Amino acid sequence: MRRFVFPALVATIFLVLFLGTFRYYQSDSELPLAKTTFGSSTDNQSINSFGVLSRLITNSDCEVDRLPLISPSLDKYNVVIWLHQGRTLPQDAAFQRMEDWMQQGGKVIFISNDHNAEINFWREVYKDCPAQDREWARLVLRRAEAAEFYRSESSTPFPQSQPGYTRLQENQKSPWFSVKSAPDHFFGQCHIETGLTKRRSTSDRVTNATAIPAPKDLPAIRMHNYLESSSSRERLIATCKNGSTAIPLIWSNQIMASQSQPDDLVVVSSGAFLTNFGIVQTKNRPLILRFMQEIPVGSRVAFLESGPGDVAISTSPESRIVNMWSWMGRKPFPLISLHVLALAVVYCFARYPVFGRPKEVQFKPRNDFGQHLTEVGRLLRSKGQIDFARQKIQHYYDVVKRSLIGKGQKRS
Numbered sequence: 402m403r404r405f406v407f408p409a410l411v412a413t414i415f416l417v418l419f420l421g422t423f424r425y426y427q428s429d430s431e432l433p434l435a436k437t438t439f440g441s442s443t444d445n446q447s448i449n450s451f452g453v454l455s456r457l458i459t460n461s462d463c464e465v466d467r468l469p470l471i472s473p474s475l476d477k478y479n480v481v482i483w484l485h486q487g488r489t490l491p492q493d494a495a496f497q498r499m500e501d502w503m504q505q506g507g508k509v510i511f512i513s514n515d516h517n518a519e520i521n522f523w524r525e526v527y528k529d530c531p532a533q534d535r536e537w538a539r540l541v542l543r544r545a546e547a548a549e550f551y552r553s554e555s556s557t558p559f560p561q562s563q564p565g566y567t568r569l570q571e572n573q574k575s576p577w578f579s580v581k582s583a584p585d586h587f588f589g590q591c592h593i594e595t596g597l598t599k600r601r602s603t604s605d606r607v608t609n610a611t612a613i614p615a616p617k618d619l620p621a622i623r624m625h626n627y628l629e630s631s632s633s634r635e636r637l638i639a640t641c642k643n644g645s646t647a648i649p650l651i652w653s654n655q656i657m658a659s660q661s662q663p664d665d666l667v668v669v670s671s672g673a674f675l676t677n678f679g680i681v682q683t684k685n686r687p688l689i690l691r692f693m694q695e696i697p698v699g700s701r702v703a704f705l706e707s708g709p710g711d712v713a714i715s716t717s718p719e720s721r722i723v724n725m726w727s728w729m730g731r732k733p734f735p736l737i738s739l740h741v742l743a744l745a746v747v748y749c750f751a752r753y754p755v756f757g758r759p760k761e762v763q764f765k766p767r768n769d770f771g772q773h774l775t776e777v778g779r780l781l782r783s784k785g786q787i788d789f790a791r792q793k794i795q796h797y798y799d800v801v802k803r804s805l806i807g808k809g810q811k812r813s
Contacts, residue, residue, distance in 0.1 A: 437566050439514045440484040442467050442704035448518045448678040449566070451484065455704060457680065457689075462698050468705045470713035471495060475502045479700040483511045487709025488570045495712040496576045503657040508665045510695065511577070513628055516673040517566040519545050567709070571626050577656065578628040578668055589643035591619045591650060591674075593691055620674065620684045622650070627670035630654055636664060638695075639688060641671070651692065667695050 436447035442465070445452035459465045468474065468481070475481065481499070485491055499509055523545050527538040571582040622641050627648045638651035650671060653664035669675065674685035675692065696702060707713070774794065781790035 437517065437519050439566070440486040440706050440708065442482075442484065442706065445677060448522050449514075449516075449676050451482075451512075451672075451675060451677065451704065453677045453680045454675050457693070458696060458702055461693065461696070463696065464701045466701075466703045468703045470707070470715055471498050471705070472715040475499075475507065475703070476505070477701060478507065478703040480508045480510065480696055480702045481705050482702060483509055483705045483707070484514075485511075485708045485712070486514050486567070488567050489708075489710070490569065490573045490575045490580065491707060491712045493576060495707070495714060498714055500576075500657060503665050506665075508663075508667070508695075509656075510667040510669070511628070512669045512672045512675065513626075514568050514672070515625055515627070516622070516671045516676070516679075517568070518673065518676050518678040519566065522678050569626060574631070576631065577654075577666060578630050580626050581629045582626050583624040583648055584643075584646060586623075587625075587641075587643060587646070587648065588621055588623045589641035589646070589648060590621045591688060592640050592642055592647075593619075593687060594637040594640055619687060620682070622671055622673045624648055624650075624671055628668050630668070638667070638691060651688075653695070 436444070437449050438444060438447040439449040441447065441450040441452065442455040443452055444450035455465050463480075466478070481502075483499075499507075503509060520542070523538065523542040527535065527542050530538045569580050571580050573580040624641055627650075629649065630652060632654055635652045635654040637649060638653060640647045641650045642648075648670070649668075651667065651669050653667045655662075655664050656666045658665040669692070673679050674682070674688040679685050680689060774797070777793065778790050781787065781793075
């Protein structure tokens with residue numbers, strides 16, 4: 402019966418692990434857009450990530466890679482799309498390192514994390530869901546709106562311990578731009594601009610620029626903050642307007658390029674039209690096409706994913722630090738490692754129980770009875786029992802051995 406216990410235990414563990422793995426992948430497929438993580442170019446499931454944008458750039462004859470840190474590996478790329486998550490801007494040393502790379506002809510596209518597509522996503526779910534699920538969708542939408550209101554409108558800071566979408570805090574400065582607060586409840590219509598310069602007013606919020614008639618189906622975007630150039634002259638690409646107030650949505654500037662060369666810095670204050678959710682919306686196509694014009698066809702593009710906190714900077718090639726072990730973080734290696742760990746635990750308990758396994762003694766019987774007599778004599782002599790030892794030996798010869806004569810194995 403005991404021989405069947407261990408195989409049954411192993412089969413049960415395999416069944417549990419298989420069901421857990423199946424449930425793990427099934428949960429991802431049931432809610433492909435449930436996550437709100439910002440800043441990943443390989444994540445096609447989060448509504449705020451940029452996996453779809455990465456594939457779109459790949460389809461335009463560009464080679465796309467991912468960089469988790471600033472390293473000499475930048476030298477082999479032409480364009481870097483910088484995705485920084487968190488509440489604070491990168492440190493000045495990161496901007497300086499990127500400027501050193503831009504001096505070699507590189508171009509940086511910085512995308513801010515101002516926009517959270519969660520409310521728009523649940524609003525679409527509410528409009529398109531069946532009648533029997535409409536009440537559930539409305540409840541989820543109201544909860545998302547309440548959480549966003551608490552984070553952005555309440556005077557009490559949002560508790561760091563509670564999960565929620567984080568965006569850059571206002572009044573931060575960097576060598577390239579500063580984070581400015583948008584007007585309260587700002588909700589403006591997008592416009593694609595024309596012209597090479599921008600004239601800022603004294604309010605730092607109103608922008609006067611020559612604009613071409615925008616398509617009527619361009620989206621309206623709500624902005625909590627925006628990135629304003631540290632230079633007085635930059636080229637506006639798109640703005641977000643509400644009445645007389647215009648906020649720069651996309652702008653470019655010359656950081657290291659000469660006047661005769663194209664701009665080497667493009668800043669996107671809100672990635673609402675570039676996220677996984679926004680890029681599939683038909684109304685965002687004009688903005689997406691205008692953004693794609695800033696990426697030369699056939700370029701080598703890298704998504705620099707940093708934050709929260711400071712950006713990792715290394716003087717060693719990135720492939721020696723990260724790529725060597727990056728495969729360990731991809732599916733299905735984490736699940737395989739769990740399986741191997743579980744089997745190792747089962748093996749240890751089966752092979753080496755708590756109280757130890759009985760030692761396997763290789764017993765070799767001895768046929769020389771004289772050694773036994775010698776040992777008995779040695780023990781008796783050490784105790785001073787010489788006469789008793791003689792009596793035992795004599796008894797063996799007179800009784801035991803005489804009775805064994807003729808009972809041995811017959812030889813053929």
